[in-house]
Amino acid sequence: MQPKDTTTNEAFKGFTNTACPFLPCHTGVRGQFNCLFCYCPLIAYECPGPYKVFTDRNGTRRKDCSDCTLPHNGTRGAWTFIQKWLERPVIWDGHEQTRTYRQKPVRTKS
Ligand code: SF4
Numbered sequence: 624m625q626p627k628d629t630t631t632n633e634a635f636k637g638f639t640n641t642a643c644p645f646l647p648c649h650t651g652v653r654g655q656f657n658c659l660f661c662y663c664p665l666i667a668y669e670c671p672g673p674y675k676v677f678t679d680r681n682g683t684r685r686k687d688c689s690d691c692t693l694p695h696n697g698t699r700g701a702w703t704f705i706q707k708w709l710e711r712p713v714i715w716d717g718h719e720q721t722r723t724y725r726q727k728p729v730r731t732k733s
Pocket of ligand 1: 663
């Protein structure tokens with residue numbers, strides 16, 4: 624088995640769970656729906672996603688990631704995005720999202 628840094632097989636970067644009853648759990652995903660990061664690794668860290676903030680019944684501020692497709696946008700795209708943001712993770716302190724979320728519109732064939 625080759626280490627992931629040298630293999631040309633990119634299957635480890637994602638998959639689509641077509642048996643999942645929630646698929647598609649987000650709309651507007653670009654490319655193949657990547658389920659690998661179903662529980663986003665960035666939930667506790669700073670991220671560029673369009674999250675909203677709510678306070679749970681224990682008084683903890685949490686992200687509502689309903690509008691975010693970034694961890695699902697394609698096999699390579701989602702993998703690269705997550706790796707980039709985990710290179711230097713910064714703990715999220717509960718603040719509202721201030722970054723402007725820019726996702727290119729999904730192309731439709733005409
Ligand atoms: S907003 Fe998107 S990138 Fe950020 S934690 Fe939520 S799902 Fe992950």
